[in-house]
Amino acid sequence: MIGERWGRGLLVAVVLLAVLVGCTDAPPTPPPAAPVQPAAPQPFPDAIGPHGPTVSSDPTALAREIDAAQATIADPARSPREVAAAARTAQVAYEELAFHPERLAPVLAALPPGPADVTNRIVTAGRDLLAMAKGAPGDELPAWRIAEPLPPDRLRALYAGAEARFGVPWHILAAVNLVESRMGRIASHSEAGARGPMQFMPSTWASYGLGGNVEDPHDAILGAANYLQANGADTATGLDRALRRYNNDQRYVRAVRAYADVMAADERAFLAFHAWEVYFRTTSGRVHLPVGYDEPRAVRADEYLARTGAPR
Template sequence: MRDQRAVVARSRPNEETVPATSLWTGRWRGRPVAAALVGLAVALSGCAGSSGAASSVAPRRTAPSETVPSEAAPEPSATPRPALPDPKAAIPKDPAKLARSLTGTVAELRRATDDWIRDGDPGKGLPPEPVVLLALQQQRLYRHLARNPEVASRTYAKLSKSLAAQAKDNVTAIRNLLSLVHPISGSAKFRVQPAKPADVLLGHFKYAERRFGVDWEILAAVMFVETKFGRVRSPSHTGAKGPMQFMPGTWAAYGMGGDIQDTRDALLAAANYLRASGAPRDYRRALYAYNHSWAYVDAVQLHARQIKRDIRNYYAYYNWQVYVVTTNGDRRLTGP
């Protein structure tokens, strides 16, 4: 694995110095490994909130005797959407307010994702602003709940059954990964870059699934945890490289002659390695071979389960940002 600290590098430099970084020490394929803490919790992107409300046409007032030509009749008013969340706004502390914020954020994110899939092109370009900001807010909320277990328990009780189940999976996964992180002092430079378009990655995941029989959702969850879908480009302190964080020796055995830095090659190698390690018959065994930590295994499986339940969760995770845990607190490296 490697260091988790990159998100969508939309307006940030490709290389940034962080005063302190969080490294989680796990063991990767029998070797110590530093994993980048991909901020698997709540999206904390950094752009001022902008209005996302749909513009509505206000009908012109008319006198009782006045008629309005049919061609001039106003369009029916659209239901206004809430303003987009401000990534710097304080997270509510009260469980009831947290539950309302999470419920509204998830509902709006699903709607914005549907619009993106239907009217946009997830296979090209950057995600639309509503998806980025709402996914970021979702990540921020889950991250807050992961760090506050008692508040999280009280918040779950105020959510719908389905959203409570989703929240528990995400918060548990984030908490597991945070448990592997050890904030340290010092300076470190991290290279980040934008991820490949969401549907380009989806095509690679599904091709690897067809070739090796490993569920594409598992591959997506591994890449999400490892490098936030390829946004983190720095090697780990042990020398693991590329979007799937392979050690050179493991790559020589399973890379099939490909390029360790190439997204498609790395995904095929990961599927090849997981298949050789027991997948799909025993995903827990295979994932433990990939990274010797049961907390890691559980986190990957929880995220994969959410993607399987609703593909919109894949698009949400795609827009979660990269964090570094420092001795001075969390720092986000990518996002708006």
């Protein structure tokens, strides 16, 4: 959130993870032991369900699921539908490991070196974001509206246009968009009053928004690029400082840089991040907030699940 500490809206949006290779602050990957066989093509479920995809609790089986998902995402021959389904499965797998770090080591030991390194970095970034949360999950779902994000090709073009104008790398803008609003899926103000897909405080938007509409993805991405450039993000040495101005927490900086690095290394990762859904951790477990979720006030998770006919 630009200008102030983030509110709960942004916080819970990002606890569902973010990815990354190339994050220099991630701990080293332990040597793999008894790695799984190379991932074979496999279908991933299209149906998301009230709690998201189900992943295995067995380390070797979970390693196979992660390895297969990463292989699907990286394969240009796979359809957008297949990539999105694989990305959603990987998202939940990384989240489970971030919430249960004691499960990480055996999963890493069962993965080949490359996927193990990626997984270790993803989960470490997720732990950074979780560390920014306050308190244990409660029994309520938030007063949010969940919207369909712009298609990935349109968002990618917006990032490119902002990069051309302000010199801020497209993958940095995409990573901020991912962390702040799940690339526009969370179409609600934060508790602190930040607005739009890039989560601007009104006073900051007045200075850097270029007269645009803070809720419009085109205008918001340009405004974010303007703000970051003004704080030095168009230079290698100034980028961390600019991100720290965006949100004054080094864990936030590490997470954004990590997501950006993985997209810079393999642009297909952007397609995976774009497919990530919105989940909310409650005492009723992880609850999927689908496109069309629109609650004007906080609602008890068990009541919402009962109302929607979902199993608890």
